[in-house]
Amino acid sequence: MILCVGLATVDLVYRVDRMPGVDEKAQARSAEVAAGGPAANAAVTAAALGAPVTLVTAIGAHPLGALIRSDLEASGVRVVDAARHSDALPPISTVVVVDGTGQRTIVSRNAGDLAYGVPEEGLPPAAVTLVDGHHPVLATAAARSATRLVVDAGSWRPVFHDIFPYAEVVACSATFRHPAAENRPATESHRSTIAGIDAATATAIGAPTVVVTHGPDPVAWFSGPRSGTVPVPPVEAVDTAGAGDAFHGALTHALWTNAPLETALREAIRVAGVRVRHSGARNWLSAL
Structure with missing residues (x-):
């Protein structure tokens, strides 16, 4: 089984012809409500690829929580709710996607300062376990008990200090900055500077394997003394929302099948490519 631990949200997704400006109203071409969040989206992806998946998250008893729970369960994800006795509003994200380019703007109210402990049943x-760093108590407990740990490090979170020592693979975005990483001098070439930042990030993280994604550009990887890149085939992007989450879910699934690292990365890139070619939170899954 794959265990995903982290954020689940109510996602309100609007598609527009163009991004509205300040104080401007816009009529959406379409609207959709679905479960979102890094761990939740990764869980849905891994389940769609054929793995048994459990998501441990914090949803609660608020009526909006039922939307999250029903969507995840319909996607084949078993849900364990660490906040089942709470009536607080669940995390909510508003996602505005530009029709035709796939560019998006996201406004979120995530877990905030709410802290939830490990469920009584443990x-x-x-x-394989995937954590995204949200709900730090849950994330730390999952990291310590994991057989194999994958960390979705989209952006720096203090809890990563406690999680990274347990990780087998840390997958981070190009915008991720570890406080201990040193940037390369700006006088170097752009390509050299990017490679230097990636290497510094990998060194600071210190996990056996570190992966750095760069959107449509090659994915860099560092594994002990070895490193390399995996190309990203060009695709026509229609909707980029959740593409990174799909990458992490597919990477975790591939590692669950014991695929070698570069094979797992190619599969994760393929799945993320399918995601961005389709609009909507769930429509793309049928194309896998």
């Missing part, structure tokens, strides 16, 4: 055993 965390289920899993062959």
Whole structure:
């Protein structure tokens, strides 16, 4: 089984012809409500690829929480709710996607300062565990008990200090900055500077394997003394929302099948490419 631990949100997704300006009203071409969040989207992806998946998150008893729970369960994800006795509003994200380019703007109210402990029944055993750093108490407990740990490090979170030592693979975005990483001098070439930042990030993280994604540009990887890149085939992007989450879910699924690192990265790139070619939160899954 794959265990995902982290954020689940109510996503309100609007598609517009162009991004509205300040104080401007816009009529959306379409609207959609679905479960979102890094761990939740990764769980849905891994389940769509055929793995048994459990998501441990914090949803609560608020009526909006039922939207999250029903969507995840319909997608084949078993949900363990660490906040089932709370009536607080669940995390909510508003996603505005520009029709034709796939560019998006996201406004979120995530977990905030709310802290939830490990459910009374504990965390289920899993062959591979993915954490996204949200809900730090849950994330730390999952990291410590994981057999194999994948970390979705989209942006720096203090809890990563406690999580990274347990990680087998840390997958971060190009915008991720570890406080201990040193940037390369600006006088170097752009390509050299990017490579230097990636290498500094990998060194600061210190995990056996570190992966750095760059959107449509090659994915860099660092594994001990070895490093390399995997190209990203060009695709026509229609909707980029959740593409990174799909990448992480597919990477975790591939590692669950014991695929070698570069094979797993190619599969994750393929799945993320499918995601961006389709509009909507769930329509793309049928194309896998």
